[in-house]
Amino acid sequence: MTNEIENEGKNPKGSTITRVLNILNAVAEANRPLTPTEIAEELSIPKASVHRLCASLEEHGYLQTRLSGRGLQAGIQLNRLALGVLSAAPFQAQRRTILATLSNDIGETCNIAVPDGAEMIYFDRAETHWPVRINLQVGSRVPACATAGGKMYLSTMNSARRDRIIANTRLKRYTANTLMSQSALAADLAATAARGYALDNEEYIQGMVALAVPIKDRHGRLYATLSFHAPCMRLPFSAVSDFLPQLLSASEQLSELLDD
Numbered sequence: 001m002t003n004e005i006e007n008e009g010k011n012p013k014g015s016t017i018t019r020v021l022n023i024l025n026a027v028a029e030a031n032r033p034l035t036p037t038e039i040a041e042e043l044s045i046p047k048a049s050v051h052r053l054c055a056s057l058e059e060h061g062y063l064q065t066r067l068s069g070r071g072l073q074a075g076i077q078l079n080r081l082a083l084g085v086l087s088a089a090p091f092q093a094q095r096r097t098i099l100a101t102l103s104n105d106i107g108e109t110c111n112i113a114v115p116d117g118a119e120m121i122y123f124d125r126a127e128t129h130w131p132v133r134i135n136l137q138v139g140s141r142v143p144a145c146a147t148a149g150g151k152m153y154l155s156t157m158n159s160a161r162r163d164r165i166i167a168n169t170r171l172k173r174y175t176a177n178t179l180m181s182q183s184a185l186a187a188d189l190a191a192t193a194a195r196g197y198a199l200d201n202e203e204y205i206q207g208m209v210a211l212a213v214p215i216k217d218r219h220g221r222l223y224a225t226l227s228f229h230a231p232c233m234r235l236p237f238s239a240v241s242d243f244l245p246q247l248l249s250a251s252e253q254l255s256e257l258l259d260d
Contacts, residue, residue, distance in 0.1 A: 019045055020053055024078060027063060029219070032158070033071025076116060094257055099126035102250040106243050108230040112215065112254070113149040115222075116141070118169050120150045123224065142204060145169055145185055146178050148212035149225035152198035155189045156214060156222040162189060175206045197244055200229070201237045209237045213247045215254045226251045 040050040057063040061077035103110045103126035113120040122140045144150025166182050179185045192198045200210035212227035
């Protein structure tokens, strides 16, 4: 692809780099995975060129084929680029101020996590002042099917895609409360989608409860999740949802950073 960029650099309108950027933008803006044929039709680019460029973008991690094998969506590298924007100053300072304020209001550790396949990656956190805390550091990977943030992410998918992910995920027992059947998980995700927030009742770590809400982009799609977790010895599961207004307010502030 490097040679193509060099050769076509004198024709910016139809250059390879312009086509690559347009393809990435089309995938990022779409509300569902797009096939190369759909991309070619939308952008008026020859199908052969789109297939070649998409294959290169997928090879380098900027696009990825969805689990069903049909359609392209944002890959790990493209998501990292987006996260880089949120990581940069002044976004970093604003993000951490929002997180710290939320953590102080709730009195528990608050986290931002991003989806990566069947896992969630902790992207940022603000620690509670309490000496008893759950240690899930930035960069930690946790299963989407057993955590509040992960279930929030899965619940935003359309039912067909969600069902495919559940069918292709090997459910692992982490605690006595882990949802171990596809039907139980599907029911939990449907309930999560209906109410707009996700709960974790000691499903991933025994003695830990959590609540998660989505951080959305300007199109209303989940970009990341905002959550807090706490030891149930300090906060019973029945009281977790009491802090929903604070999480929703903070998630709106974080979403606004994406549009600045």
